Amino acid sequence: MVFSSSTDEHAIKRHHALTALIQQEADRRGKLSFARFMELALYAPNLGYYEQHRKSIGRKGDFFTSVSVGPLFGELLACQFADWLKELSSSRFAIVEAGAHNGQLAQDILSALKSDHPSTFNRVDYFVIEPSPNRRQWQAEQLGQLADKVRWFESWTDLSSFHDRSGHRLTGIVFANELLDALPVHRLRWSQMSRSWREQFVSFEGSELTFVDGDPSPEVEAYSRRIAALARSGKTTLLWPEIPDQLLDVLPDGFVTEICPSAGDWWQQAAETLNKGWLMTLDYGLSADEFFSPARTKGTLRAYRQHHVTDDILGAPGEQDLTAHVNFGAIELVGESTGMNTFWSGSQADFLTWVLSNRVKAAGWQLSRDQVRQFQTLTHPDHLGRSFRVLVQARQVNAAK
Numbered sequence: 274m275v276f277s278s279s280t281d282e283h284a285i286k287r288h289h290a291l292t293a294l295i296q297q298e299a300d301r302r303g304k305l306s307f308a309r310f311m312e313l314a315l316y317a318p319n320l321g322y323y324e325q326h327r328k329s330i331g332r333k334g335d336f337f338t339s340v341s342v343g344p345l346f347g348e349l350l351a352c353q354f355a356d357w358l359k360e361l362s363s364s365r366f367a368i369v370e371a372g373a374h375n376g377q378l379a380q381d382i383l384s385a386l387k388s389d390h391p392s393t394f395n396r397v398d399y400f401v402i403e404p405s406p407n408r409r410q411w412q413a414e415q416l417g418q419l420a421d422k423v424r425w426f427e428s429w430t431d432l433s434s435f436h437d438r439s440g441h442r443l444t445g446i447v448f449a450n451e452l453l454d455a456l457p458v459h460r461l462r463w464s465q466m467s468r469s470w471r472e473q474f475v476s477f478e479g480s481e482l483t484f485v486d487g488d489p490s491p492e493v494e495a496y497s498r499r500i501a502a503l504a505r506s507g508k509t510t511l512l513w514p515e516i517p518d519q520l521l522d523v524l525p526d527g528f529v530t531e532i533c534p535s536a537g538d539w540w541q542q543a544a545e546t547l548n549k550g551w552l553m554t555l556d557y558g559l560s561a562d563e564f565f566s567p568a569r570t571k572g573t574l575r576a577y578r579q580h581h582v583t584d585d586i587l588g589a590p591g592e593q594d595l596t597a598h599v600n601f602g603a604i605e606l607v608g609e610s611t612g613m614n615t616f617w618s619g620s621q622a623d624f625l626t627w628v629l630s631n632r633v634k635a636a637g638w639q640l641s642r643d644q645v646r647q648f649q650t651l652t653h654p655d656h657l658g659r660s661f662r663v664l665v666q667a668r669q670v671n672a673a674k
């Protein structure tokens with residue numbers, strides 16, 4: 274990696290420490306799956322990208338999310354959450370957020386609930402699932418007094434044991450904005466010659482990181498068996514590795530795709546923990562068959578640095594964000610296999626327009642000029658409207674729109 278003269282010394286030291294960590298692991302194992310490389314590059318304690326880059330999101334950061342557009346996104350979600358929670362008969366319920374990053378979205382949602390839906394606010398427990406102590410601290414600082422309303426959990430297991438101790442099961446809403454696209458993916462490459470999928474691993478050539486192909490790892494084999502079993506029991510979708518021979522015949526040699534076992538695991542844990550209510554993700558993503566469109570021959574993995582997309586995925590571990598599109602077909606199938614009903618699956622533009630039109634009809638909501646500008650950015654196909662999708666699944670609630 275080449276550092277500019279303005280790069281601070283701490284960043285250089287962190288980068289060297291992280292590269293040494295990756296090298297140690299590569300030496301020990303021979304090579305790393307891309308998923309393990311991505312896990313270290315983004316989440317190695319105190320060194321990974323998300324451990325240090327509190328200000329990575331927003332106009333001055335590396336990338337932009339719906340939250341950076343302004344508070345309207347959180348206000349619209351708060352309205353919808355309040356409507357959904359009204360349907361529940363319980364006296365208390367939870368909103369669980371994961372991937373809360375700097376706490377801005379939690380703050381926008383809680384502020385809107387407090388001012389516009391006070392009776393819901395009083396009955397809600399806001400839980401954040403956050404494995405990193407650094408990020409828990411940023412979130413508490415951002416929330417200020419609203420932090421009193423929030424309880425943090427390290428993992429689903431931690432949250433489940435809290436429910437077991439209190440004798441309750443989770444009732445309410447579980448959601449994440451742009452979490453699943455930040456989970457580690459495995460990269461697969463189609464070899465027309467051997468008519469098989471090869472996994473792309475990460476290794477060192479001298480001091481440079483490079484991709485090397487190999488037989489699929491046990492994690493990929495296990496994922497493949499899981500999807501094959503789900504596809505047999507569920508509706509038929511074009512999901513790796515369930516690809517018809519006619520498509521494999523015409524797939525270009527070297528076609529790349531990604532799979533994300535951790536996204537399926539996360540969705541399954543969330544669905545199994547939720548006893549009654551809604552499970553939602555808003556994310557960069559594609560339907561299952563869109564992963565095999567002719568425009569996707571290089572896959573969907575991207576690195577972001579200072580608002581620029583770069584193809585140099587291995588270039589600067591810890592200094593750039595790595596993200597791959599979420600396979601909405603895969604997580605939909607996983608959720609349905611746990612008994613959830615799919616309530617919404619579509620673009621962010623359609624979802625937010627539906628939420629807003631309900632508010633306009635029910636409460637005569639009128640947007641200010643600034644809110645109109647925010648709404649356009651959130652829904653316009655050239656901004657965040659088309660590339661972002663929303664999946665909502667529901668359990669034991671009225672799943673009709």
Ligand SMILES: C[S@@+](CC[C@H](N)C(=O)[O-])C[C@H]1O[C@@H](n2cnc3c(N)ncnc32)[C@H](O)[C@@H]1O
Binds near residue numbers: 330341
């Ligand atoms: C792209 S950022 C999320 C952006 C934020 N939700 C927003 O809307 O601005 C992804 C976040 O998910 C966090 N994350 C990764 N794995 C996680 C996990 N298993 N549980 C909770 N958060 C996780 C990352 O550290 C990072 O803070």
